[in-house]
Each structure stands twice: as structure tokens, then as C-alpha cells.
Amino acid sequence: MTHIRDSVLNALEVVTGRERVGLTDDSRLNDLGIDSMDLLEIGAIVEQQFDVELDIDDFADIETLGDAIELFERLLVR
């Protein structure tokens, strides 16, 4: 799972230009200025890296960075 977390954080850095230093699982995406389009872009990068198709159709429950990482982990191990 560590590599998925790492991949998501890498993608977050690429998409937002923000470094992961100081980010925690409790960091709120709203506060980080990350919106649903950013999440889609992050998903596209992760997807390419793992050569899978992620069906990211529900952002409703994604509030924190931890939620996002958990979502990607769930989608990738499915």
C-alpha cells in the first residue's frame, strides 16, 4: 500500500505544485485548494502508473487527503 500512497502524493505534487511536506491524512482538500478536477487528474496519473482503469465516480465523501488515498487504495486493490 505504501507505493500507492507514494504514487498519489507524487501525483498530487505534479498536479498542484504543492510539496507533500507538512501534509497529513487529516489535511482537508478544500484547504489545500484541491478540487474534483484536480482529483481526476491525480487519478489519471495514478491510473497510468499502475496501468489500470479507475472508476472515480463519487467524490462526495472525499474530504481529506486520507480519504483520497484510501479511495485510490480501494480502487487499485479491487
Place this chain on the structure above:
Amino acid sequence: MNSQVAAVGAGVVGPAGTTVDGLRVVLQRAAGTLAELVTYPSAGADVTFLACSASDFEPENHFAPHELRRMDRAHQLAIVAADAALASCGPSPEPDRCAIVIGSGLGAPGYLQGQIAAFTLRGPRAISPMAIPIAMANSVAGNLAIRYGFRGPANTINMACASGSAAIGEAMWLLRTGRADRVLAGGVEAPITAGSAASFARMEAMSARLADPAAASRPFDRGRDGLVLGEGAAFVVLERAAPGAEVVGHVLGYMANSDAHHMVAPRPDGGAAAACMRGALADAALAADAIGHVNAHGTSTRLNDEAEASALRMVFGSRPVPVTANKGVLGHLIGAAGAMEAIATWAALRAGVVPPIANLAASDVDLNALSEPAPTDSPYALSNSFGFGGHNATLVLG
């Protein structure tokens, strides 16, 4: 009307550099076309063509990598030119009263080509979720509105090569009719891509003078063999200015019309173009005799040059009004051309010298086309832009 529409700020990024004064100096020198050979690999033969690049422009100096991911080169050029235009004038009024009018011909062809290539190679999942917001025709306008917080209308004009002039003209109307108090207006084009170049080349529209780039764009010269693609952006900040206020220049009149004749060939007699010029003069309440010089569309294609010369003779009669054409130096900036040339025209009026046409050795049209700089003491000039689709736009500038 006790206030005129005036440009109170201007910014450029293009083949002649990143300053308005640099643009004026380079045009005045008219040492040749600022073109170089560009080659892209393709499935068949390599695509090799001439292009006038904004070679001084380094996007990495202006944008972070994550910002560049969400931009075509058109966005980059436009933002830097618009930033410069706004930096050169006072603070903006109430956001609801600030508008944007952008001219663009091709939109974001480089970005779009990349997305299509990814799609072809790897299928639909390879397309970026941001593909539509980046490639849509109004993308630059939307980005600028967000960047500056301008909440008035943000319009994108597409009249092909007449877009930049039309953007300034339509912006003038937003101010005249009181729908805005400040309008950021101009044009942008980033056509130096394999797909765009190959497409223009398939029309036989491009100069094939690959061995002599500096001599490639030669408006009104008998040795012309087609246009040279150029990239860049040019923006002005327009307002209703009080008489006597210090300004870049005034937009005194504007007219746009259509040939309604052919998708790419101009009406041979230039009749619609002449009507466009007359309409702009009437809008400015000026007679043709008042115009000191013309900044011609002058694409360096035979059909345009002949039709434009014919149109100019209809408007100016036997009077040999001096004619310049900036595309000899800059190449053809497509949707940015008219805005860049308007700024160049104001610079020429302020300097009192009309720049010559680069590479004009022997003209084959009956026109007072300038091969040497010409002093001018007239405060008025006319700038033409004509586009594929038969679109014509003329500005009267002062």
C-alpha cells in the same frame, strides 16, 4: 462624444520580442523575416517549415510546472502579454465593469494535437481530464477572467486572421455602448505545431523559401511565394479616455464585414474589403484623405496582395497613400496579427515614422508600398486584417 476609446496600456510577446518599443525598433529596421527552420518528425516524411517564433519567450520563467500542465502555448503567450498590458496602466475599476475580448484563430492546436496523439496511441483513458477546459476555444478568455477577476463579459472572437483587429473593434463597442469601463482586448496565436504547419502547407499557403528564411515573407513583392507562420500575443487595455489624457493610442473607428465569396480566396476586386475600410472611416467620421498611412494585411500571398491593393485603390483613388505591412518581419500571427499590428501602428504614429516592408524589392501591384521608412505627420492610420472565411476587419487608429 466627449470621450474617445483609447488604449491606456499595451503588452506584446512575439517574434520581435517582449516590449512595444522593441517591436517598433525591429519593424523600423525591417532587416528581413524573423523566421527559422522548424522540423517535426512525422509518420511519413519530416514536417519542415519556416516559422517566426517568440524565441525570447521562456514559459518556465513565468509559470510553475503544475501551471504549465494546464496550458497550451497560446495560454502562456496571452497571459504574459496581458499581464504586461495591465502592468503598464493604472488599477482596474470595479470588476463587474471590466471585460475581455480575445481574438484567436486556431485555439490551442499544440495541446489538442498532443491529446489526439495520446488517444490514438493509448485510447480514451489517455486523454487528460483537463482536455476540454484547456482546448476549448474560449479557454484563454476564461483563464484571463479568473486571473484578473474581471467579471464583465469575456468574449472570444474567431474571424481567423482578422480576429485580433476585430477583438479591438468589438471591445471599442463595449466601451462606446457603456457596457464596460475597461476592456482587455487583443489576440493570441500559437500555430507553430506539426499539425498546423502541415495543414497550411497542404493548402500551398506557406512560403517554401526554406533556404533563405530572412527573405521568405515579402508582402507586395513580386518574388512572394506564401506566408510564414508566426506566434505571439498582443493585448491592449481600452478605456474611454478624456481628451488630452496620455495614452498608447485611440481606436477611432471599426468595421467588419464578409466577402461572402470563398472560404479562403479573397474577392478578387477587393470590393468587400474596400467597403470595410470605408465603413471604418465613416465610423471614425474621417475622410480617406485624412489617413496618413495604411498598415496592410499584406500576407505575402499573391491573391491577398492583389485584392488588397485593388481595395486600397478603390478607397484612396489616385492618392498614393503610404502602405506598410508588418508580416514581412513578423510573419503571420493569424489571430494575434491584427492586435500586434494595431500596437505597431500606434508606435509608428507616435514616432512619426512609418516602417518599411521587409523584403520589398520589386512590387508588382499598383500601390505606394514602402520599401524605405517614411516620415508621417498625420495623426491617423488605417489597419486592415482579412481572414479565411472571407472575414474583413478594419481599424482606424490615431
